[in-house]
Amino acid sequence: MTTAPLLPLHIKLNxxxxxxxxAILQVADLMEACKLTAPEYGASLLQREAVASTSLGHGIAIPHGMPAHRHLIRQTGVVILQIPEGLKWGDDTVHLVIGIAADTDAHLSLLQRLTRLLQPPSRLLSLFTTDRHEAFYELLGIQAPAHSPPSPQDDLPHRFEWRLAYPGGLHARPASExxxxxxxxxxxxxxRRGNESADGRQIFELLRLGIMQGESLVVSAAGPEAESALQAMRITMLALCEPENRTAAPMPTIPPLDDRTSPDRIVSGAPASPGQVSAPTWRLRAxxxxxxxxxxxxxSESCRLELALGEALRSLTAQIEQSASRPDNNAQGILQAQRLMLDDRSLIAECCQLLAQGHGAAWSWQxxxxxxxxxxxxxxxxxxxARSADIRDIGRRVLDALGESMQTDWIAALPADRIVIADDLPPSEMARLLPGQVLGLCLAGSGPQAHTAILARALGLPCMVAAGATLLSVPDDTPAILDGARGELTLHPSSERTNHPRSVPSASDSAEVLPATLFANADTPEQWQRAREQGACGVGLMRSESLFLRAHDWLDEEAQCQAFRTMAKASVGHSLVIRLLDIGGDKAWPTLSLPEEDNPALGMRGVRLLLARPDLLEPHLRALYRAASHGPVSIxxxxxxxxxxLLALREICEAVRLDLQAPPVPIGAMIEVPAAALLADSLAKHADFLSIGTNDLTQYALAMDRQHPRFAMDADARHPAVLRLIDRIAQAAQAHDCPLSVCGALAGQPGGAQLLCGLGIRSLSMVAAExxxxxxxxxxxxxxxxxxxAKRALAADTLAAVRSLTEETG
Incomplete structure (x- = not known):
């Protein structure tokens, strides 16, 4: 017998x-009108009610017919009668009457369980009075047919097209957002991607689309708030471009999962996180x-599952809060995505079907x-x-709460200074790791874009994945060298290699020699502290406008001075570069009453606005110079x-300094537009230092908005034109012995940082996680x-050619 979908005509509101x-006869009329039952089925509903009340409590009744009358059922399905004012039903007051036409008891049991899981009570209360059919679909985990396309290829009435610009594709974190x-x-x-489509509310459906970087998709909507929804979706999708580009890594080719030990004692896998380390091995046994x-x-089983889901959510929430103190936000984002998965209505409904068939809670959940x-x-x-690891991870968490323990405190049992070998490692377990607890990680399974690999990169932990079953046969305490960039684990290496590995020093290892000094983009003392723990030598960029964004108000001179002074004191013994207010354009501030412009990106912003508004500039400079006596401030x-x-700003700075009798501070120029790049030779004569902002330089040089849905992927600082501008700046700075740094996104990308160092740039600034x-x-x-x-990149004709140069390095 077929099952009828829940349609709007099955729901009678008010x-x-x-x-x-x-009420029962009205339910019977609805069933007949929807062609679920024969006309005589109403009498069966009344007869069943006379045997025992069908009230479930909590404002719900579920009238259904007698088993002897199932021959009157033409199609399995349900109808819903909403009674906002309430109706006396025996000793209870009912607001929802859910009529059931089913040839087995499965649908009755399933509805009972779903009703229990629609907690907190506010969810049910909203159904009692809603005037929207869609509310029932949302809370019952059912897709709304009235707004669904007739086939997967068809879109809803309102729509926009977009090309995915996330290097890691649509994985769990952006899908959850x-x-x-x-x-x-x-x-x-x-x-929709091609002929496959997904409900935008369901994270599992979105993940199954497997949308990769550069692929086109269509987002469509229908309903009262369709246009507002699409606008919000577009904003969310665009806002994720920058963090996704910042945390992603190139996708290496994944070797097949087989035995791949070579004669020279090398176990090969897929590179997941670069770096080399020499240490004994230790296997985590699942x-x-x-x-x-x-x-x-x-x-009883429903109650057990309900309690376990609640305990798992509380545990996950606590871990999310703990992860906020980590030096990166990758773990927090991954765990938040898992929380949304755990609360997925369709997942719970699927488990409920097994419960209703008589199975136990733990078995049904697994x-x-x-x-x-x-x-x-x-x-x-x-x-x-790669996302299957996240599903199994949340599954283990609930099973643990059900008393089917699948987790051990392996971190407490872990010997010091080891390369850990495992079949796989759940993302939630990886999120517990802190820098230094493990020297390297080798997995038989997983993949380079799995969340475990993403977290390894955030920790700077050398990591190899997809190494196959041979890896699991490596005995504990085997001397080894792990090369995460090449995806190789060398067993019993020669004494020469063991004595001279390119090993991973701690963040505090001052003897480390790199081709560039690494600084932090940090706007608060807390961000600076996290960056120091990751080995940053100073603050290469503090965005002064962030003070105002956090305060949601304009700050006077005293408030600015206090913030700058706190940051300066925290930076004693290091360096602190504070960028003057960079507002205007796309960073407008409501209280400033800035004039509307047809093209604000080319209008009153940055230095132009500061020179035009001395009422903003002078108190800003006074606050900076007052703070300079407390720490190493550069402007x-x-x-x-x-x-x-540049000369006009320097003159104003000097006047403010003399008025305050403040110490002199270095004053630098930020190179963010092609004009400044072409004038780098002249600017280097008058600036104490130069700093390249690759984000704006890229979009101005390419005339391409890096947040544009069609062009975001191509607005890449590795474009040959942008690289040649950077090379010109580097040569000019070197000719005038003018210090030069890069603080844009390119500096925080491993391949980009390598290119910049190859161009002769010796100072890079990035966020702590990078x-x-x-x-x-x-x-x-x-x-x-x-x-x-870098020479090969400068000689390249296309962006694709430069990308291949950087991606082949891992």
Missing amino acids: AKPTDKST WAKTAHRFDAAIRV NQVDVADRPGTLQ QTIENRARQLDASERPMVR LIPMITSVEE LPPVRAALRADSVDTLVER
Whole structure:
């Protein structure tokens, strides 16, 4: 027998029956109108109610017919009668009457369980009074047919096209943000790649699309808030471009999972995180648990699952809060995505179906998780297969809460200074690691874009994945050298290699020699502290406008001075470069009453605005010079386009300094537009230092908005034109012995940092999370190799050619 979908005509809103019998007959009329039952089925509903009340409590009744009358059912399905004012139903007051037409008891049991899981009560209360059919689909985990396309290839009425610019593709973190945004609106949202489509609210469906970088997709919507939903989706998708580009790494080719030990005692896999380390091995042995099916009553097993889900969510929330103190935000983002997976209605509903068939809670949950994971494992796309680890990870968390322990405190048992070997490592376990607890990581399974690999890169931890079953036969305490950039584990290396490995020093190892000094982009003392823990030598960029963004208000001279003074005191013994207010353009500030411009990116912003508004500039400079007596402050002028602007700002700075009798500070020019790049030779004569902002330099040089949905992927600082501008700046700075640094996104990319060093730039600034992978990349090759690679990049004709040069290095 077929099952009818829940359609709007199955739901009657704002019903006003006078008594219970009338309500049941209205339900029967709905069933007949929807062609679920024969006309005589109404009498069967009344007869069943006379036997025992069908009220579930909590404002819900589920009238259904007598088993002897199932021949009157034409199609399995449900109808819903909403009674906002409430109706007396025995000793209870009912607001929702859910009529069931089913030829078995499975749908009855499933609805009972779903009702229990729709907690907190506010979720049910919202259904009692809603005037939206869609609200029932959302809370019951059912897709709204009224807003669904007739086929996967068709889009909803409102739509926009986009090309995915995330280097790691649509993985769990961005997919969770898309789903959260979609849930905010009264609209159905559909995401389509080719002929495959997904509900924009369902993270599992989005992940199954396996959208890769550069692929086109269509986002469409229908419903009362369709246009607002699409606008919000576009903003969310664009806002994720920068963090996704910052944390991603090139996708290496994944070797097949087989035995690949070569005669020279090398176990090969796929590179996942660069760096070399020499240390003994230690194998993490998985705690496999065979979950037996121990059936209980539906009520008892439902309660067990409900309690376990709550405990798992609390545990996950606590770990998310703990991860906030980490030097990177990758772990927090991954765990937040897992929390959204755990709260997925369709996942719970699938488990409930097994519960309703008489299976135990733990067995039902494991079967549900494995079914979802196998669906992802079967994908042809490596990125989709990598997400199965997240599904199994949340599955283990709930099983642990159910008493089927699958986790051990392996970190407490881990010997010091080891290369860890494992079949796989759940992302939540990897998120517990702190820098220094493990020297290297080798996995038999997983993939370079799995969340475990992403976290390894964030930690600067050399990592190899997809090494196959041979890896698991390596005995504990085997001397080895792990090369994460090449995906190789050398067993029993020669004494020469053991004595001279390119090993991973700690962040505090001052003897480390790199081709560039690494600084931090940090706006607060807390960010600076995290960067120091990762080995940063100073603050290469503090964005002064961040003070105002955090305060959500304009700050006077005293408030600015206090913030700068705190940062200066925290930086004593290091360096602190503070960029003057970079507002205007796309960084407008509401309280400034800036004039509207047709093209604000080419209008009043940066240094132009500062020179035009002495009421902003002078208190800003006074605050900086007052703070300079407490620490090593340098001033950086944004958006310079001419020597005249630089000289004018220097003159104002000197006047403020003399008025305050403050110490002199270095004053630098930020090179962010082609004009400044072409004038670098002249600017170097008048600036104490130069700093390249590759983000703006790229979009101005290429006339391409880096947040544009069609062009974001091509707005790449590795473009030959941008690299040649950077090379021109580097040569000018060297000719005038003017210190030069790069503080844009290119400096924080391992391959980009290598190119910059090859061009002769010896100072790079980036966020704390980027320091370990960049350090590992700079350590991986000699200066001569970097110079040769940079020459090849400068000679390249296309962006693709430069990308291949950087990506082949891992």
